[in-house]
Amino acid sequence: MVFSSLLFIFIYLVVTLALYYAVPNRVYRNVILCVLSLIFYGWGEPSFVLLMIFSIAFNWLAGLLVGKYRNNKKRCKAVLVASVVLNLALLGVFKYTGFVVDTLKAVFPFMRSYATPIIPLPIGISFYTFQAMSYVIDVYRNDTSVQKNPVYFGTYVALFPQLIAGPIVRYRDIADQLENRHENVAQFASGIKLFTVGLAKKVLLANQLIALWNVLRESSAANGVLGSWVGIIAYTLHIYFDFGGYSDMAIGLGRMFGFEFLKNFDYPYISRSISEFWRRWHISLSTWFKEYVYIPLGGNRRGLARTLLNTAIVWMLTGLWHGASWNFVLWGVYFGIIIIIEKLFLGKYLEKAPAFLSHLYAIFLFTFGWVLFDFTDMGQMRDFIVSLFNGGSVGLISHDALVYVLAYLPVLIISIIASTPLVSNLHKKIENRAWCGYADAALVLIALVICTASLVSSGYNPFIYFRF
Template sequence: MVFSSNIFLFFYLPTVLALYYLTPRRYRNTLLFLVNLVFYGWGEPVFLLLMLFSILSNYAYGLLIQRYRRQVRAKRMVLVASVVVNLGLLGFFKYADFIAGMMQAVFPFLRTVPLPAIPLPIGISFYVFQTMSYTIDVYRGDAPVQRRLIPFGTYVSLFPQLIAGPIVRYRDVAEQMEDRRESVSQFADGIRRFTVGLGKKILIANQMGLLWDLLREEGSGLGAWIGLTAFAFQIYFDFSGYSDMAIGLGKMLGFTFLENFNYPYISRSITEFWRRWHISLSTWFREYVYIPLGGNRRGLPRQLWNILVVWALTGLWHGASWNFLLWGLYFALLLMIEKLFLLRWLDRAPLWLGHLYTLFFLLMGWALFFFTSLPELWAFLGRLFGGGAVSPEGRVAILGYLPLLLVAAVASTPFGSRVYGRIRDTVWGRYGAVGLGMAALVLCVAALASQSYNPFIYFRF
């Protein structure tokens, strides 16, 4: 089920909210757990069993870690078992096809063996990382063990962020799972935030995706650059829009999730960009991989190695494909260069130069991210740095989408939010903000009526 669908907006969400607030507080986690299962099983009921197995096994691991908390070796063995099982689930469903394909490429006699297609369960990369953070935090003593199954199952399967994040660490919501106090103001803020995210997805991201589709095969360099810029806007507004909707839905249910984006396209370095983009994933890798490897504590060569490992894993987390591995290594190289010397130079350089440098290498990274076929990537890069005039069809598309490109550029900076905030703080501005939100919602619903099924980009991760 997709947030930006009529079935969710007009049936599932109103029904869940009505049931939630009609249910006595002590039973609300139970209700949430049940509606979470309905949400996840709507399109893929068979994978409900997989998620339930993940919930039950990690619930048991948490209890065992707590039971053996004073027995270091036994506690460590339980943690290792939990990590192996979680990574085994993720590895089988996400990487088995990729590994089997590599083995067939290396060993010709295996090429006659048929490879069954293994479907990827939606959201597995997200909920596996959440369950791993739970067992690791309980092991470290950073989070309390959850002794009741329903609250833990609710945490793992919570529908607002189940499919595409943000990745919520248990310690950040442990108290909220036990006792959360909803309010009218929080609910209203949740509606506003959800509407903003829906507008990002329907009114900007989907339209930028159409422009990218039109210009992807454009033979001119200018057309290819504009098309790639459209894709950069598409993935930002698509993913940040989902995060906004997830955070808004959480607020409607009394939860407070941490922010996942902070205007990443205003960054002056790649290092800064990754502090602003998909913050929950960067935080996860920093806390559970980078720091345990030694972080910044063991000298520069070890730091560079740690960066390489983390970003190779980050690339593979996004998908079992060579382009994602290369994408991760590409950013690892840029981050290592910045750490060695470039950041010091960027700190002294003019602001515009830092922005230009960052946007250029980000666009190159997004090209690597999009094209799973390396020959297609090389062909696109050839067009990107080639010449030629924009085709008549390309000119029509660019001129038609130019106003929306400008809107996307402004909306990807804090400028629009600041202006909106100042207007909203006035007496008449409050009414105007409500009217603007309602108008955006009407536009989104109207657009949904004419658009085909268009899931979020990060659903496939």
Template sequence: MLFSSNVFLFAFLPVVLLLYYVSPRRLRNPVLLLWSLVFYGWGEPVYLFLMIATILLNYGFGLWIHKKQTAGENGKLPLVLGVVANLVILGFFKYAGFFVRQLQAIAPFLSGIKAPEISLPIGISFYVFQSMSYVIDVYRSDAPVQKNPLTFGTYVTLFPQLIAGPIVRYQDVAEQMEVRRENVHDFASGVQLFVLGLGKKVLLANPMGNFWNLLQTEGGTLTAWVGILAYSLQIYFDFSGYSDMARGLGRMFGFEFLENFNYPYISASVTEFWRRWHISLSTWFREYVYIPLGGNRKGLPRQILNLLIVWGLTGFWHGASWNFILWGLYYAVLLILEKLFLLKLLKKAPGIFGHLYTIFAVLLGWVLFYFENLSSLFGFFGRLFTPAAASVHGMNLVLAFTPMLLISIFAATPAAKVLVSGRRDKAVVRYGAVAVVMVMLLLCVAALASQSYNPFIYFRF
């Protein structure tokens, strides 16, 4: 079920909100659990059993760790088994086919083995990572063990962020799972944030995606660069739009999720970009992989190795394909170069150079990210760096979409936020925001009536 679908907007969400708020507080988590399972099962009922098994498994590991530590033991055995069990689940459903194909490429005599054709359960990368964070947080005593299986199930399945994040670490919401104080102000700001995210998806991401799809078949250097710029805007508004909608929905139910995007395209370095892009994933890998590996505490050679491992895994997390691994390692190399000398050079240069370098690097990164077929990937790189005139049709497409492109670029910056924050008349700002939200909602509903099925990009991860 899509947040941007009429079924969700006008049936599912109103019903769940009504049932949630008429329920006594002690029943609100079970209500959310039940309807989150309905939400997930709407698209993939067969994988409900996998999700429930994941919940029970990690709930049990949490209790086991707590029991061991209460008895004066360190609880490392259930921790290791819990992490391994989660990785096996994720590995089987997401990577089994990939590994079989790689083995067959290395050892042709294994070609008789049929690579398993397993459909990827929606959201598995997100809810497995959340489940692992619970097991690790309990082991580290960063959060208390959850003894109520329904409350733990609510944490794993919470529908606002179930399918595509943000990845909510258990320690960040442990208290909210037990006690929440919903209020009108938070509910209203949640609605506003949800509609903003909906607008990003429907009014900006979808048109930019259409533009990118049209330009892929066009020849010419200019259309290639404009095309990958359009894709960079599409994936930003698509993913940050989903995150805003998830955070807005969370507020409607009394939760406060951490921000996942903070205007990444205004960054002046790749290091800064990754502090602003998919913050929850970067935080997860830093807290649960990079720091346990030693982080930057064991000398420069070890730090470089740790960065290569973490970013290789970050790329692989996105998909079972070599282009994602290359994408992750590409960023590892850039981050290593920045740590060695690039950041110092950028600080000495005029600020514009840092922004231009970052945008250039990120655009090339999105080429690696998008093309899973390596021949198509290198072919598109050839288009970017081989001078060739665009066709008349291609130029007409660029001219037709230029207004939308400029609006999207403006919306990807905090310019509007800065302009509004500078106004002294707060009443005008408040009522103006309400008017903008209402107009945006109407435009989204009108656009949804005419648009075809457009799932969020990160649903496939």
């Protein structure tokens, strides 16, 4: 089940809200959220619900044991290590087995006769595994208290708004909300508004942009240079509105049930460096790797060489987290190298450079980075990169590519504007006027109607980060 479906919006969400607000007791509300979140997760793949229940039970028990042995350093650390190893083992088996086997077969000829195991990837396993691990680690560090109620912990891990594709919510950020949140009309209305904004980003922008990208991606050799660049720009905008739209919907849904999740995107495409880009893009993932990998490795406290090594490790792991394919490793290494260069010397020049130039620098690099992200086939990736700089006999742009670009030009222009804080800044200037609230409500209703009409005429609308 996905957020951008009629089944979710008009049946699952309505039923869940009705049941949730029908009971006044906080404990029962968490029970309802936990059970219905498991139903949400198991709607398409019931067998993987058992894996999630195991993850919940194991990590809840690990947290209890860490708390119990807090005064016994060896036992406490042993429980932590066992917890991290098992969590990573589960993630590794389901997500990376095929990748590892294929890599070994490529390196060792005698293994090529072995069949690569086909193991289905549980949706959202990368997200909920990281959440569960962070809880046990935080208990070990004494950054949060032990959650003794298994239903409350299950609600934290399985909570459907952020279950499938984040944001990655640290337990300590919502620990108090699990027990003491106070729902109110203003927060609920804000949640509906943000959910609808995210839905519009997904249905009205992201889905249109991916259609243009799919056409130009497949015909890259015949696009011309401009055609290929417009294609990758369309994909750059698509992935922002697809994933950013999902995050808005998740945060909005959380508000409907009284939760406040931290922001996951902060207009990343206005960045003036790649370091700044990653402070604005998928903030919850960057924060997770910083707190649970980079800092434990020593961060920037052990000299320049160690800092650069730690940065390289984090970015290779970031690439691998996104997918079991060498293009994701390459993508992570690509950004890692750029960030290292910015740490070494380039960053200080970017700060002094005219904003226009530093912004162009960042746009070029993160846009090019999405080429590495999207193409799992290295040969196709190479061909598309060539098409970005060499149009061959086609030249600047082919007739067919021009037709598609002109057809999607309004969507491209709207998307570029919407990827900046321009609209948000204008809204802040008028939000205190009496009529603004009514205008917001009308726009939300209109957007919901248009999105519903679009969903009626379309098929399955998965989000790109579901596969991670």
